[in-house]
Amino acid sequence: MNSDKDISRKDFVKTAAMTGLGLSMAPFSILKNRDKGKIRIGFIGVGGRGTSHVKGLAERADVTIPALCDIRKENAENAKRIVVSAGLEEPDLYTRGEKDYLRMLERDDLDGVIIAAPWLWHVPMAVATMKSGKYAAVEVPAATTLDGCWDLVEASESSGMPCMLMENSCYRPRVLAVLNMVRQGIFGELVHARCGYFHDLVSNDVLIDSKGNFGEGTGGESNWRTQHHINRNGDLYPTHGIGPVAHWLDINRGNRFETITSSATMARGLHEAIVERGGAGHPNASIDFQKGDVVTSTIKTANGQSIIVTHNTTLPRPKTMGYLCQGTKGIWQVLNDSFNEEESIPSIYIEDMSPNEHWEPFGPYLEKYESKLIKKHKKDAANAGHGGDDFYIRNAFVESVKRQVTPPIDVYDAAAWSAITPLSEESISKGGHPIEFPDFTDGKWMTNENIFRPEEGF
C-alpha cells in the first residue's frame, strides 16, 4: 500500500468529514427535466461491450440515451443507429478524440454514464463522471492500480456520486441461488471459496488474430488488452470470479480482504500460438510476455476464510469461473461447467440433505433456491448477453439511478475487487510474499450493511 496515498487519503477523509461530504450523508442530486420520468444515460465507449449495453438499454421503457462518445466515429454512428431504431431520440455524438468524453460530461441532462473503454481509461472517465455530478457505471476491472482504486473512492466520497462496477457475473442464476443458500444458512458458516477467470482468450482470437498479430489496427480488444500481458504479471481480470464470492462472504459489510499471496507460472501460451500462426520468424515471436499462463492468488479474510482466485487465459481449455463455496455444512463447486451442462454435473453436497458423501446435481437446488429477481425477469433477460447476466447488471444500474440510491455493487466493491490486480502483481514480484489489502472503507466494513440484495428488488 502506497503510504503517501494513505496519508493523502486520511487528509481527505478529515476534510470530507468537516465539510459534510461523506457518502452516507450526501444527498443525491435530484433528477430534473426527465422525459416522462425516464432516466438519461450517456455512454463512453461503444465498442463491442458498450454497444451491447446500448442495445440493452435502448429496449427499456424507462431510459433515454441522449449522448454517445467513442474515439471511433463509426462506433458512435453504429450505436446511434441502434438507439434511433429503438424509437428513441437521436443522441448527440462525441467523437473528437480521446478526451471528448469531458465535453459530453459538461451536459446537464445526463443522470448516469456507462463506461466501457479500454481498462486504462476506466479511472479517469469514472472520476470525471462522478465529479460532473452523474452516476458512474464502469466496466470491469474498475482500475488497474492501487492509486486508481483510491481515486475512485475519493471521487465518490467527495462528489457524493456513486460508482457502480458493472460485474455481470454477480447476477448469474447459479451464484444468486448459492447466495440465497448462504444467507439462509444452508452451507453453515462459510470457510473457503474459490473462483477465477479460466477462459482461453488465445483460441478465440481475443488476444491475437489468426495471423498472430495484436495491437493498433487489429481491431477488438487485442488492440490494447494484449499489451497488459507483455508488461504485467498478475491476475489481470479478477472481478468475474471474486464478485459473487465477495457477496457470499459479506466483503466490505462485516468482513474484508486482509492479505493476498500470488504465484505465476511460466508464460508459454501466447508465444506458442504466435509461432503456430505466424511462424518462428513472426515479429511477435520474440516478445517476452511477462504474464504467466496461470496466476493463482490466495486471499485471507478478516473473518478467517481463504479464497483461491485464478487467472488462466492463455492455455487451451473450456471456460469457467471455477466457483467453489464451502462452509461447515456443505459445499458447491463447478469447475467443469458450461451454460448447458452445469446443472446435471454432480456439484453440490449438503450434510443431512445429500446422500452420504455423494455429490448431487445442482439442478434441483437451483430450482428451489432460485432468486426472485431471476424468476421475475427471466423473459426480459432471455436475449441479453452472457446468458442473461447482462440484463440484470444494467437493470441494477438503471433502478439505482431511478431511486437515487447507492447501487448494489458500489465504489468500495469496485476498489477492493479490482485491487487484486496490482496486489497480485506486487506479491508475484516479491516471490509470493503476502501483501496487505488497503481498507478502502476506512473501517466502515465493520458496520456497513449488505447492499447487494437481489431478493428485495435488484
Added chain:
Amino acid sequence: MNSDKDISRKDFVKTAAMTGLGLSMAPFSILKNRDKGKIRIGFIGVGGRGTSHVKGLAERADVTIPALCDIRKENAENAKRIVVSAGLEEPDLYTRGEKDYLRMLERDDLDGVIIAAPWLWHVPMAVATMKSGKYAAVEVPAATTLDGCWDLVEASESSGMPCMLMENSCYRPRVLAVLNMVRQGIFGELVHARCGYFHDLVSNDVLIDSKGNFGEGTGGESNWRTQHHINRNGDLYPTHGIGPVAHWLDINRGNRFETITSSATMARGLHEAIVERGGAGHPNASIDFQKGDVVTSTIKTANGQSIIVTHNTTLPRPKTMGYLCQGTKGIWQVLNDSFNEEESIPSIYIEDMSPNEHWEPFGPYLEKYESKLIKKHKKDAANAGHGGDDFYIRNAFVESVKRQVTPPIDVYDAAAWSAITPLSEESISKGGHPIEFPDFTDGKWMTNENIFRPEEGF
C-alpha cells in the same frame, strides 16, 4: 530450512563421499537363505493399515512373513492368524513395548520391513530398518518434520539401503493413464497442477468417535492422529495428492519443488462436531484446535510450474484427491470424482482432439492410455484396498526387493513430498511467507533419471 541441519548435512555428504557410501555407489546386500526364492518381509505396526498389507502380501507366492511387531499383542496375534491361514510359516511376534521393533530388526532373515505405525514413529523405525541393512517401506507421510526428512535421506545414503514411501495413490489407474499421456506429450508442456486430500475425517469417525472422544483408548487412528490437529497448523497429509503430481512434473528428476506459500482458514469442523455429538459441556468442546479446516499451499517448481495442494479433512464433503493437470495442449481435472462416477464426468479437454472448448468424459482416454501395469494385474488387484491401488504399491516394494533395485518411489521422493507438512506450517506461522524447500538430492535432481516407470514393469 534449519541451517544447523544444513551444515551437518553437508558434513555428512562429505564423509559419505570419502567412505564410498553414496547411494548410487553402494551395492545392495545380497539376499541369502531364501525359502525357495521368496523374499522375507517383516512388519512394524499391524493395526488397520498394517494388517491390510499383511493380508495383501500373505496372498503372494513370492513372499514370506517371518516377523510381526506391534505394541498391541492382539493386533500381532490377529495378523499372525492371517499369515498362518494363508499357509505361510508362523511368524515370530514382537510385542514387548514401543521399542521392541529394534529387537525384530536384529534378525538377519528379513529382506525388507513395512512400517505402518503412527506418524511420529515413521522416521525412527525407517532409520533403524535401513541401518539394520533391510529395505524400508514406510507408510505416508514418511516424516512430519524437516529434520525427520533429512534423517531418512542420511540413513539411506549412509546405509546404502532404500526407503520407499508407500504412496498408493501413485498407482490409481486414472493418474497412471494421465502419466502416460504426459510422457507421450498429449498435454504439451505441463504448466499447472492441483491436488490435495479432500476427505471428511470427522463424519467417518476417524478423528473423533460417535461421542466426540479421541485419544488414548478410543481405538483406531483417533488414538494419535487428532492430537496433530490440536498442536499443528499445516498440510498434515500431503502425499496422496502430491505423489502423482510429482511424477507428472518429474520432481527430483529434472525438476524440483522450490518454494511454498501456505494459508489456513479458521478451525470449525472438529469443534462443531464435538459439540453436536457430546454437547457444549463435553471436555473436548473447550479444545482450541490449531489446524485450520482448509489449508491451501502453492508450490513453485524449478521449471516454472505452480502446484496448488489442499488439505481439507474436517468439513462435510465427498472425498477426492482433486487432481488437475494442465499443459500447453490440454487439461484434465476431477474435483467431483468417486470411484464409480469419475469416468463419466466431463473432465478432460485436449486441443485438436476434444470438441472445441468442450469437456469430455475421461472414460475413453482411460481406456486408450491405460497403464500396461494395470492391464496386467487387474485381476490380482481386484480385491486389494483403495480400489486396487494397494496391490500395486505393495507389488512395487516386493519387486524392488526381489531385484535389489531402488524402489520407484525413493527416499528423496519421501523426503520432498513429506516436507510439505513442516514447510506449510512454517509458512502459515509467518502469515503466508514463501518458504524454500531444501534440496534433499543435493543437486542430483538436475541429472537424475525418472525411476517411476510403471510401463516398464512396476
